[in-house]
Amino acid sequence: MAQVDYSELIPNNVDLASDRRLKRALEAWHPKFMDWWCNYGPDQYQDKAVYLRTAVSVDKDGWAQFDHVKMPDYRWGIFLAEDNRDEKTINFGEHKGQPVWQEVPGEYRGPLRRLIVTQGDTEPASVEQQRILAATAPSLYDMRNLFQVNVEEARHLWAMVYLLMAHFGRDGREEAEELLERRSGDPDKPRILGAFNERTPDWLSFYMFTYFTDRDGKYQLASLAESAFDPLARTCQFMLTEEAHHMYVGETGVARVIQRACDLMREHRTDDVRKFGAIDLPTLQKYVNFHFSVSEDLFGAEQSTNAANYFTQGLKGRYMEARIKDDHLLKDSPYSVTDLVDGELRQQEVPALTAINERLRDDYIADCQRGVDRWNKLIRDAGIDFEITLPHRAFHRQIGVFSGAHVTPQGKVVDAATWAAHEYDWLPSPADHEYVQSLMQQVTEPGRFASWIAQPRIGINNQPIEFPYVKL
Numbered sequence: 001m002a003q004v005d006y007s008e009l010i011p012n013n014v015d016l017a018s019d020r021r022l023k024r025a026l027e028a029w030h031p032k033f034m035d036w037w038c039n040y041g042p043d044q045y046q047d048k049a050v051y052l053r054t055a056v057s058v059d060k061d062g063w064a065q066f067d068h069v070k071m072p073d074y075r076w077g078i079f080l081a082e083d084n085r086d087e088k089t090i091n092f093g094e095h096k097g098q099p100v101w102q103e104v105p106g107e108y109r110g111p112l113r114r115l116i117v118t119q120g121d122t123e124p125a126s127v128e129q130q131r132i133l134a135a136t137a138p139s140l141y142d143m144r145n146l147f148q149v150n151v152e153e154a155r156h157l158w159a160m161v162y163l164l165m166a167h168f169g170r171d172g173r174e175e176a177e178e179l180l181e182r183r184s185g186d187p188d189k190p191r192i193l194g195a196f197n198e199r200t201p202d203w204l205s206f207y208m209f210t211y212f213t214d215r216d217g218k219y220q221l222a223s224l225a226e227s228a229f230d231p232l233a234r235t236c237q238f239m240l241t242e243e244a245h246h247m248y249v250g251e252t253g254v255a256r257v258i259q260r261a262c263d264l265m266r267e268h269r270t271d272d273v274r275k276f277g278a279i280d281l282p283t284l285q286k287y288v289n290f291h292f293s294v295s296e297d298l299f300g301a302e303q304s305t306n307a308a309n310y311f312t313q314g315l316k317g318r319y320m321e322a323r324i325k326d327d328h329l330l331k332d333s334p335y336s337v338t339d340l341v342d343g344e345l346r347q348q349e350v351p352a353l354t355a356i357n358e359r360l361r362d363d364y365i366a367d368c369q370r371g372v373d374r375w376n377k378l379i380r381d382a383g384i385d386f387e388i389t390l391p392h393r394a395f396h397r398q399i400g401v402f403s404g405a406h407v408t409p410q411g412k413v414v415d416a417a418t419w420a421a422h423e424y425d426w427l428p429s430p431a432d433h434e435y436v437q438s439l440m441q442q443v444t445e446p447g448r449f450a451s452w453i454a455q456p457r458i459g460i461n462n463q464p465i466e467f468p469y470v471k472l
């Protein structure tokens with residue numbers, strides 16, 4: 001079961017060959033997907049050989065195989081984590097203890113479809129957002145990482161489309177079409193979630209996006225991996241292994257920008273690293289503020305009856321549900337959330353069931369902080385007195401109770417005039433964007449890197465740094 005069948009047009013470990021209707025539906029969608037990939041996926045470079053990894057099995061060890069391939073030849077497929085349905089029961093909600101579902105219960109069709117479509121929509125959206133970045137890649141190594149992230153996000157689209165087509169009949173097929181029709185940032189047919197309509201205009205934004213926004217993906221996938229709907233759970237479980245690489249690209253990318261700044265600060269005894277074509281730490285902090293706050297919004301409102309229903313119905317759990325020590329029903333449990341009351345931020349006890357989103361956001365914030373700590377260690381080790389911080393959760397929010405308020409990164413509520421006077425102390429200004437943009441020059445010589453980023457510590461799959469990761 002774990003082995004992937006590569007003899008088919010659509011590689012899979014779900015025995016697609018035995019379901020002719022489904023196979024036909026997916027094969028009919030395939031050319032439309034390719035059309036989307038070629039027109040809205042990576043701009044240019046589609047005819048170049050890229051050192052990509054491909055899934056060959058979903059086993060813990062050795063699921064990946066590395067080789068130079070042209071992106072349109074990448075074998076996008078359908079991979080679900082191992083089927084161990086006989087041992088599995090539902091972990092939470094009103095069906096707790098019952099066997100997991102292999103089919104969608106009629107009464108949950110609507111909400112499950114919505115969850116899958118919302119997740120599915122983010123996958124092609126990020127590919128569209130990152131479409132033009134290769135033209136300014138700081139190295140071949142980075143260009144390859146961008147493409148790897150892109151092909152895997154596209155595979156995540158396949159993963160969601162498979163679920164829609166296999167389990168939601170005609171509705172599912174229509175949703176699959178629409179996933180290829182919405183466009184990131186398009187005013188008439190935007191992607192569903194806000195952060196996925198933002199631009200990713202430069203590589204600093206790309207690393208921030210893969211650190212902060214792909215990490216939202218991790219938490220959404222992890223809570224869907226708890227779902228009582230087993231095909232969804234198993235799909236998301238495998239997607240998580242790919243997601244880890246995207247966050248690695250983000251964390252190490254930002255770390256290398258920091259390293260470069262620190263090296264120059266030390267070498268020239270100055271804070272003004274812009275003189276040397278690098279990105280100064282205060283500017284980097286503003287990018288953190290922006291991407292963190294935008295990504296926080298993806299978790300939804302602090303209190304949500306929708307989220308409560310998803311939980312009670314067993315559709316979407318909490319992060320690491322099985323490891324949480326409580327009754328997994330949350331009928332009478334409290335949870336502490338930050339609220340805005342009479343213009344002040346306050347802790348409030350609310351029913352845990354309605355605070356499911358906030359709990360997931362809390363897990364997310366703690367995870368974000370761990371990487372920030374590692375970045376700060378680099379700065380400390382360089383003997384530099386600067387600390388990167390995550391802004392307060394109420395800072396720069398568009399969704400939830402803080403959306404109407406003006407809150408500083410330190411968590412102080414201020415009036416609109418104060419906000420306006422300081423906005424660009426906290427968020428990248430047009431001039432900051434312009435400066436970062438001015439650094440974005442493509443570097444194509446193997447082993448060489450742009451002026452604003454340090455080289456990575458190790459290459460990909462034990463290859464040397466100067467390996468031709470993309471053959472131009």
Ligand SMILES: [Fe+2]
Pocket residue numbers: 123152153156217243
């Ligand atoms: Fe993804």
Ligand SMILES: [Fe+2]
Pocket residue numbers: 153214217242243246
């Ligand atoms: Fe991702």
